[in-house]
Amino acid sequence: MKAEEGQHLLYQMQLIRRFEEKSAEQYTKAKIRGFLHLYIGEEAVAVGVIQALTDEDSILSTYREHGHALARGLSAESVMAEMYGKKEGCSMGRGGSMHLFDASKRFYGGNAIVSGHLPLAVGMALALKKQNKKNITCCFFGEGAAAEGEFHESMNLAALWNVPVLFVCENNLYAMGTALKYTHSILELEKKGMAYGIDSVAVDGMNLMAVINAANKAVTKIKKTGKPYFLVCNTYRFRAHSMFDAELYRDKSEVEEWKKRDPIAIFKKYLLQEKLTTEQEIAIIEARIESEVQRAVDFAESGTLESIEDLTKFVYSKKTEL
Amino acid sequence: MKEITKITYREALKQGVREALQNDERVFLMGEDVGRYGGAFAVSKGLLQEFGEDKIMDVPLSESGFVGAGIGAAVAGMKPIVEVMTVNFGLLAMDQIVNNAATLLHMSGGQMNVPVVIRMGCGIGRQLAAQHSHSWEPLFAHIPGLIVLSAGTHEDARHMLAKALKSPDPVIVFEYTSMLNIEKEIPVNITRVDISKAKVRKVGKDISIITYGIGVYKCMDAANELASIGIDTEVVDLRILRPLDEETILASVSKTHKALIVEDAWKSVSISSEISARIMEKIFYELDAPVLRLAGVEVPIPYPLHLEDASVPQKNDIINAVKKMLNHD
Numbered sequence: 001m002k003a004e005e006g007q008h009l010l011y012q013m014q015l016i017r018r019f020e021e022k023s024a025e026q027y028t029k030a031k032i033r034g035f036l037h038l039y040i041g042e043e044a045v046a047v048g049v050i051q052a053l054t055d056e057d058s059i060l061s062t063y064r065e066h067g068h069a070l071a072r073g074l075s076a077e078s079v080m081a082e083m084y085g086k087k088e089g090c091s092m093g094r095g096g097s098m099h100l101f102d103a104s105k106r107f108y109g110g111n112a113i114v115s116g117h118l119p120l121a122v123g124m125a126l127a128l129k130k131q132n133k134k135n136i137t138c139c140f141f142g143e144g145a146a147a148e149g150e151f152h153e154s155m156n157l158a159a160l161w162n163v164p165v166l167f168v169c170e171n172n173l174y175a176m177g178t179a180l181k182y183t184h185s186i187l188e189l190e191k192k193g194m195a196y197g198i199d200s201v202a203v204d205g206m207n208l209m210a211v212i213n214a215a216n217k218a219v220t221k222i223k224k225t226g227k228p229y230f231l232v233c234n235t236y237r238f239r240a241h242s243m244f245d246a247e248l249y250r251d252k253s254e255v256e257e258w259k260k261r262d263p264i265a266i267f268k269k270y271l272l273q274e275k276l277t278t279e280q281e282i283a284i285i286e287a288r289i290e291s292e293v294q295r296a297v298d299f300a301e302s303g304t305l306e307s308i309e310d311l312t313k314f315v316y317s318k319k320t321e322l
Numbered sequence: 323m324k325e326i327t328k329i330t331y332r333e334a335l336k337q338g339v340r341e342a343l344q345n346d347e348r349v350f351l352m353g354e355d356v357g358r359y360g361g362a363f364a365v366s367k368g369l370l371q372e373f374g375e376d377k378i379m380d381v382p383l384s385e386s387g388f389v390g391a392g393i394g395a396a397v398a399g400m401k402p403i404v405e406v407m408t409v410n411f412g413l414l415a416m417d418q419i420v421n422n423a424a425t426l427l428h429m430s431g432g433q434m435n436v437p438v439v440i441r442m443g444c445g446i447g448r449q450l451a452a453q454h455s456h457s458w459e460p461l462f463a464h465i466p467g468l469i470v471l472s473a474g475t476h477e478d479a480r481h482m483l484a485k486a487l488k489s490p491d492p493v494i495v496f497e498y499t500s501m502l503n504i505e506k507e508i509p510v511n512i513t514r515v516d517i518s519k520a521k522v523r524k525v526g527k528d529i530s531i532i533t534y535g536i537g538v539y540k541c542m543d544a545a546n547e548l549a550s551i552g553i554d555t556e557v558v559d560l561r562i563l564r565p566l567d568e569e570t571i572l573a574s575v576s577k578t579h580k581a582l583i584v585e586d587a588w589k590s591v592s593i594s595s596e597i598s599a600r601i602m603e604k605i606f607y608e609l610d611a612p613v614l615r616l617a618g619v620e621v622p623i624p625y626p627l628h629l630e631d632a633s634v635p636q637k638n639d640i641i642n643a644v645k646k647m648l649n650h651d
Contacts, residue, residue, distance in 0.1 A: 092431025123394020
């Protein structure tokens with residue numbers, strides 16, 4: 001890894017972390033409303049997987065998608081403005097935290113029905129195949145989604161049709177507040193992919209280098225074979241499920257234990273050890289992120305609210321000639 | 323002079339699908355048993371041999387999965403025709419239809435179009451009992467973001483699809499399985515239909531009979547009988563259930579001053595409820611009599627023929643209702 005590359009990855013993870021800490025702050029000030037699901041602790045997954053994709057590959061994600069959006073290159077401004085419900089947001093303010101979209105970056109949401117976007121990902125990959133394109137569709141979801149029927153339907157369809165989808169399961173051990181062992185009969189989730197004849201691999205999702213290696217391998221394989229691939233990233237969210245969650249279902253000590261595996265701390269240490277960065281450079285990166293996040297807040301604050309007259313916009317396309 | 327051809331409803335649907343496949347490279351048909359079996363109702367018989375596996379895709383019994391995949395393929399630039407064998411299985415895909423097809427354009431602030439066409443067989447009339455006799459047009463017509471069409475005639479069965487495929491937004495097309503074998507005449511030189519509008523199937527002055535789907539031919543038959551006793555009905559085929567063509571409905575009722583609405587769907591919270599309400603809201607003072615509705619009896623559809631028949635309005639019910647409204651002895 002080159003120094004510049006390593007520093008950029010650190011910047012991305014740290015940006016996600018700071019952006020979300022700021023989001024939580026803005027939420028308590030009632031600037032952001034609705035649901036807010038934080039990704040803190042899971043940053044290595046989004047950053048590690050998305051770096052393996054090209055701009056022409058498509059991404060679909062869940063309602064816990066700030067990290068994926070930022071890693072994809074949506075600006076912190078447009079994401080923050082979206083959460084403020086402002087017109088300048090990446091979805092014109094119509095979606096909020098759970099529905100971030102940017103078609104120009106092939107970032108297709110932001111889906112808040114658990115597993116609802118898996119069939120879409122398969123369909124988008126099917127279109128790529130029919131159009132003889134060499135790109136892939138990357139679909140992030142949590143382990144909760146792996147209990148849904150649509151997960152199994154999508155796995156079967158993707159394998160049956162041989163379409164280029166990278167299924168990325170972010171196993172953070174809790175489907176909202178119910179632990180993996182209470183929701184899945186088999187805890188090694190990768191076995192569910194194997195059951196459909198899909199190449200399936202589990203990786204330490206707290207370790208960016210491990211995720212990068214696994215994701216690069218997966219993407220290379222998909223582009224070579226055109227077939228789906230299932231990557232399980234075992235990870236942990238440090239924060240509550242959403243801002244409404246009192247976290248009655250897990251011990252504080254468990255969270256503290258996982259925090260020792262903080263993906264950002266681990267990667268920082270790695271960069272320093274490998275002499276790919278210095279404390280001074282890290283301080284510069286962090287200062288840059290501070291001002292970027294503040295700019296995002298300022299941008300959102302000064303954004304405009306849509307006119308109520310436009311309420312029914314985007315229900316049908318402007319010009320529907322039937 | 324209009325040239326006329328005789329055609330079954332099944333053949334009309336098939337010609338529509340075939341034409342769509344011939345006219346646009348992006349079009350493909352996916353659904354349960356559409357290929358090797360030839361279509362559960364033989365609508366796509368022979369199309370696999372003609373167009374190949376890439377265009378005619380058999381899918382597993384995964385309604386949510388393959389409807390969602392159709393939506394995804396549409397987002398990514400294809401023009402899928404997704405056949406859900408019947409509406410009875412449609413609820414298994416309802417989440418995809420409501421939360422993705424109908425919603426993505428809005429949630430994305432106008433960035434994502436979903437030009438998918440979803441065809442579903444539906445309706446009562448073959449003694450298939452409660453789970454296989456549904457008339458769920460109102461469920462789908464409730465959803466903003468969807469375009470909901472009902473092919474109540476052979477002409478629409480033949481030509482609706484081409485127009486539906488031009489839509490940048492998701493279209494649900496209801497087809498009526500009890501009509502598949504029925505042969506009717508359609509004009510040869512009409513090659514397109516305006517699916518944005520309801521269609522006045524018979525012009526008349528005494529009363530407006532407003533209907534859709536299976537109701538269209540029933541109402542036309544009733545109208546012909548009523549004509550023989552001097553009652554001049556106007557029959558309006560709604561054809562598009564969302565967005566409703568309010569203009570045509572209100573114009574007809576403003577002319578006849580009486581409205582009877584006929585449908586097979588359950589009466590509560592139905593298409594007829596909606597139309598009745600709009601008539602009250604918009605043209606109450608045009609009415610010479612209260613709006614009357616003939617709709618499905620609120621019961622899961624029973625198996626025995628006589629009970630099945632009694633569950634939905636029949637021709638004689640329509641005739642009697644019209645006579646009653648016109649105080650005709």
